[in-house]
Amino acid sequence: MRLGVLIGIMSITLSLNAQQIAVLKYGGGGDWYSNPTALPNLARFCNQQIDTAIDAKTETVSPGSIDLFNFPFVHMTGHGNVFFTSEEAENMRNYLLSGGFLHIDDNYGMDQYLRKELVKIFPDKELKELPGDHPIFSYKYKFPEGLPKIHEHDSGRPQAFGIIHEGRLVLLYTFESDLGDGWENPEIHNDPEEVRLKALRMGANIVKYAFEN
16 A cells, blocks of 8 residues: 555544545636635534534645645535646545545536546546435435535536445535535525525535545
8 A cells, every 4th residue: 555545544534533624726727715605604504513523714725735635525616727737636536545525516617627637536437427316415414306406507407426436425526506605605695595504404414424434
């Protein structure tokens, strides 16, 4: 086993106790920093509703950094271009295979750039749509129709795609949903409370799955 992977396993194991989450600061020019209030609000909701103890102060981590292994849950979002170097892709692959979890939420506009970069991370694995009976849709809160629709954009059907390794979902890509917008402060998008609650509950399902699998 490579030293980096071994260190990653040890670090992720420690972080499961600390319950820390982070935003991925990727290259390519896309606005990785969008939705700044989203993760802090999700952390507070999870702490109140599903008995987590997540630090509401969101950390930032780069895909090529060894610090990636400090977080059992990493969130990625944006509207534009995404680019991973070969070294970053290898580091992220090692992170995910070592027990890490990456949630990518398309904030509208990153899909065409993202998909080609994911091939760098997992050239031998296919990004597939998750069926409605996948555990992530019922891990704490029930979503019998699958991923909720938070913002309309092109009025497309919300879809949840994933990459699975040895039976574990290691990467979740939520598309045409905009969960992160629903996690933001209510005055930013003026979403009805019931819509925000759907987004936060789905987010809690994702966090709980990431921490326990």
